[in-house]
Amino acid sequence: MIEPVSKDTSIVAVITGVLYPFIIVFGLYVILNGHNTPGGGFQGGAILAVLFIGRYLVFHTDDFSIHRAHLVEKALLVVLILVPVLFIFGSLSRRYPQWNEAYLIFMNLLIGFKVALGLTIVVFRYAFFEDR
Amino acid sequence: MKQIAVVVFVVLLMGFVLYLANGEREMLPNEVSRYYIEHFTEDTGAGNAVAAIYLNYRMYDTIFEALILITSVIGMMHFFTIGGNK
Numbered sequence: 641m642i643e644p645v646s647k648d649t650s651i652v653a654v655i656t657g658v659l660y661p662f663i664i665v666f667g668l669y670v671i672l673n674g675h676n677t678p679g680g681g682f683q684g685g686a687i688l689a690v691l692f693i694g695r696y697l698v699f700h701t702d703d704f705s706i707h708r709a710h711l712v713e714k715a716l717l718v719v720l721i722l723v724p725v726l727f728i729f730g731s732l733s734r735r736y737p738q739w740n741e742a743y744l745i746f747m748n749l750l751i752g753f754k755v756a757l758g759l760t761i762v763v764f765r766y767a768f769f770e771d772r
Numbered sequence: 773m774k775q776i777a778v779v780v781f782v783v784l785l786m787g788f789v790l791y792l793a794n795g796e797r798e799m800l801p802n803e804v805s806r807y808y809i810e811h812f813t814e815d816t817g818a819g820n821a822v823a824a825i826y827l828n829y830r831m832y833d834t835i836f837e838a839l840i841l842i843t844s845v846i847g848m849m850h851f852f853t854i855g856g857n858k
Binding site: 674675676754769 | 816817818819822823824826827834835838839841842845848849853
C-alpha cells in the first residue's frame with residue numbers, strides 16, 4: 641500500500657482517482673476519432689500522458705522504468721516510420737483505398753502512444769534527476 | 773571584447789538574413805489548397821482535412837515531428853544527469 645506524499649494531498653489523491661477513467665476514455669476518444677473530428681495522435685497523446693504524471697503528483701513512487709519506456713518509444717518510432725513508407729510511399733493507398741481509414745486510425749494510435757510515452761519520460765526525467 | 777564582437781556579428785547576421793527575407797514572399801499556388809479541400813475525402817478516406825493532410829499529403833512532416841520529440845527526449849536523458857535516485 642503506497643501512502644500519499646503528505647496528508648495535504650489527500651484531496652488531490654481522491655480527485656485524481658475519480659478523474660482517472662475519464663482521462664483514459666477521453667484520451668482514447670480523441671485519438672480514435674482523430675480522422676473525423678478535431679484532435680488526433682498528438683493531442684490525445686498529451687492527454688494520455690497525464691496518467692503517469694498525475695499518479696506521480698500524488699504518489700512519489702519511482703517504480704517507473706524510464707529505460708524501458710524509452711525502448712518502447714523507439715520501437716514505436718520504427719513502426720511509425722515503416723508503416724507510411726510502405727503504405728503511402730509504396731502507393732498502396734491508391735491501390736487499396738478501402739484500407740485508408742484503418743491506416744489513419746492505426747497511425748493516430750501509434751502517434752498517440754509515442755507522444756504519451758515521450759512526455760511522460762520528459763517529466764519523469766526532471767522528477768528523478770533534477771529534483772533539487 | 774570578444775563577447776561584444778560576437779554579439780555584433782550575430783546582430784548583423786540577423787539583420788542581413790531579415791533583409792534578404794524581407795523582399796521575398798513565397799506564395800503557394802492556390803490550386804493546391806483548393807485541391808486538398810475539395811478532394812481529401814476520396815483521396816485519403818478521412819473526415820477531417822487536418823488528419824488527411826498530416827497523415828497522407830504531408831507525411832514527411834509527421835515523421836520528422838515524431839523524430840523531433842524523440843530527439844529532445846534523448847537530449848534530456850543525455851544532459852540531465854545531476855542527482856538521480858534511480
